[in-house]
Amino acid sequence: MSESIVFYCKDCEKLVETDRIGKKYVYKCKKCGTKNVAFGTDKSIKNFFRIKEEKKEEEAPKKDAPKEETPKEEAPKPEEK
Numbered sequence: 001m002s003e004s005i006v007f008y009c010k011d012c013e014k015l016v017e018t019d020r021i022g023k024k025y026v027y028k029c030k031k032c033g034t035k036n037v038a039f040g041t042d043k044s045i046k047n048f049f050r051i052k053e054e055k056k057e058e059e060a061p062k063k064d065a066p067k068e069e070t071p072k073e074e075a076p077k078p079e080e081k
């Protein structure tokens with residue numbers, strides 16, 4: 001009751017709804033139909049699979065790869081005539 005159980009489909013790569021198969025702890029993804037589903041507490045699943053919260057704000061431009069630097073074709077060297 002304290003912690004909610006969530007299901008994570010490794011194929012869909014996100015949290016999904018599932019159908020439980022039989023009496024076993026096997027769950028089938030409702031979206032893609034595979035049994036490639038992991039389940040656990042919301043916290044553990046998100047932590048384990050590093051699921052990003054539904055925020056796209058973190059997709060900040062990468063500072064490691066500046067695009068507007070070192071032009072190759074532009075700025076030709078002045079050649080002496």
Ligand SMILES: [Zn+2]
Nearest residue numbers: 009012029032
């Ligand atoms: Zn799926």
